[in-house]
Amino acid sequence: MITITNLTARIFVILTGYFLAVSAAVGSLGFINVIFINPSMGGNNILGLLGIALISVFYSYVTWPYTILPALLIVALGEVFSRRDKLFYILAAITMNLFLYAAYSDAGNQGDSIIAILAKILFSGFIGGLTYWMIAGRWTNIPSQREYNNTL
Template sequence: MSHVALILVRFAVIIAGYVCAALAASTVLHLAWIGAAGFEPELAPWVLLGSIAFSIPFVALFIGYFAFLPALVAIAITEFARWQDWLTYALAGGAIAIVLMSVFWGRRQGDLSLEFEGMPQVSAERLDDPQVFAALLAAGFVGGIGYWIVAGRGAGKWRRAPRARIPPLP
């Protein structure tokens, strides 16, 4: 395969890994929210079914949107440095989560509150809660590991020079 084709395949794998990372982070946030919301045991399967079908992919779109620039920097660093261990990607996911939390903490002057009837209120003041901080950080860690599973294990392989074919000796 030519070098250009290797790079194009790598870009496709990186995009797939990023999508999986956003879905994994969204799943962790949903599991944390469902656990903290205190639903009745008989309603839990229906809430989980609704989350899996609609809400997890929908929130993953927002996670992918907001985390794009910090993740782009982390992906470029790990690709060019050829880092392939899972811990690097987990820590990078946690760092991306901290960057995003700091961005939203910086916007506390504006109105970020969301209120829905019968649902717990989500607002910028909730970011001071250690449980919310831990859930967001855990989502970053799991997102980083999700990216590593799909794309991180092959980081930098496109940079290796193709082996020269030596003709057989007569």
């Protein structure tokens, strides 16, 4: 039986997982830009990496309106079908990144190669999906001890 307290706690965990996953995905984009694609941006010192971390937290609040609906669909599918595996959330986040890139990017004005763009999409989707799984996805629809004892 689902109580209001359990439902409220689950919604809080889901929202926390979502916001931290978006922050981690955006941070991973900054990390991959600085370290691998454009090292002259300041990735060779600790202050540059701390700046990326701080900017990614603020930038994640800018990007959440674009990601909230696809993420809610992924979370709802995970909750309904009791998906607790990493692969589901990682592949769903990568797929979401591909669709969001196709929908909201202006590919004609970017100077990146297709390999760099795919690396960004795959890496940030992997980090975002893994972060959500670590915070909220592992405990999707796990029955409580009381519910487990009632089934025996």
